[in-house]
Amino acid sequence: MRWVSNIYRLGIKEIYSLLRDPVLMGLILYTFTFAIYTVANGVKTELHNASIAIVDEDRSVLSSQLVAAFLPPYFKAPELIELSEVDPGMDKGRYTFVLDIPPRFEADVLAGRYPAIQLNVDATAMAIAGNGTHYITSILNGELLQYVSRSSADAALPVDLRVRAKFNPNLDSTWFMAVMQIINNLTILAIVLGGAAVIREREHGTLEHLLVMPVTVSEIMVAKIWANGLVIVIAAVLSLQIVVQGLLGIPITGSVLLFALGAAVYLFAVTAMGITLATVATTMPQFGLLSIPVFVVMNLLSGGITPLESMPPALQQAVQVLPSTHFIQFAQAVLYRGAGIGIVWPQLLATAVIGMAFLAFALVRFRATLAAVR
Known part of the structure; x- marks a missing residue:
């Protein structure tokens, strides 16, 4: 005691x-x-107000639909730039993501030629680089699927994936x-x-x-x-x-x-x-x-x-x-x-x-x- x-x-x-x-x-x-x-x-570790630029070399209805799909609060308003501005802009840190839509992209999609889209990512921004790449991929896949499904009835995914985040619903x-x-x-x-x-x-x-x-x-x-x-x-x-x-x-x-x-x-x-x-x-x-x-x-x-x-x-x-x-x-x-x-x-x-x-x-x-x- x-x-x-x-x-x-x-x-x-x-x-x-x-x-x-x-x-x-x-x-x-x-x-x-x-x-x-x-x-x-x-x-902030989630994607918020990320800077993105888009090189639209196609100037088609589909490319315009893709540009319009990037909305706040995840992204800032997309900035349309020329191909020659990509490297200087990323070197200066102006853009975290740069999306390059190639010429004849819409025509190749409709013809089933599987065209490629280039996404440049500033990986020094580690907090948002990985999450941002996932978001952009999901956005592009969703918009492309919606566009193609207008002319093809079998373009829908065979699985309906539902995500439920536990303990932090809004991430x-x-x-x-x-x-x-x-x-x-x-x-x-x-x-x-x-x-x-x-x-x-x-x-x-x-x-x-x-x-x-x-x-x-x-x-x-x-x-x-x-x-x-x-x-x-x-x-x-x-x-x-x-x-x-x-x-x-x-x-x-x-x-x-x-x-x-x-x-x-x-x-x-x-x-x-x-x-x-x-x-x-x-x-x-x-x-x-x-x-x-x-x-x-x-x-x-x-x-x-x-x-x-x-x-x-x-x-x-x-x-x-x-x-x-x-x-x-x-x-x-x-x-x-x-x-x-x-x-x-x-x-x-x-x-x-x-x-x-x-x-x-x-x-x-x-x-x-x-x-x-x-």
């Missing part, structure tokens, strides 16, 4: 210390409000970006606040004061973890309720309480990681430089940005040691698909086990740091 009491009292001291730090409080406020809102509205990237930004901010804030709690004690000279108090190393470290983790969990839950559901109007189908439970388990692991980095660094700038590559790797390789299935098999196995890999699977299942504890308990258990390993390693490092201060 004394161990629990000391952890509680030291944690309250950490919360008071954090509340009196205007820079860190401003960082928390910005991270879970403005940063969530702007990223969700500003970063709106705002739904994805808002929730993923909260998860990413959980990670970086846990690392920053956990490490800053140790660096702050060292820079203010209060670490020596803790050593003369009747407390153990584990009590000091666990208190820092639960205090900073509690602040982040509360901020994340409020961000889900106020920013995501309120301002952005994004529905959260799953249990926010279950998400908060998983976030608390995850934050134990990540905050312990931040404390470990703080025991290696001696100043806040050094800690910041150390934490950046750690966060970038966890962010890019945890399955939130790109699916794990697209990674090399060896890398898929390697990232299983990261707590963020399991937490992202947990959070997506709970918040997007409304999964309950009966479905996500393996991810929650894996996060807890990895968190205990990080906690044990951080305790060893933190004990060594305090021994060096003595």
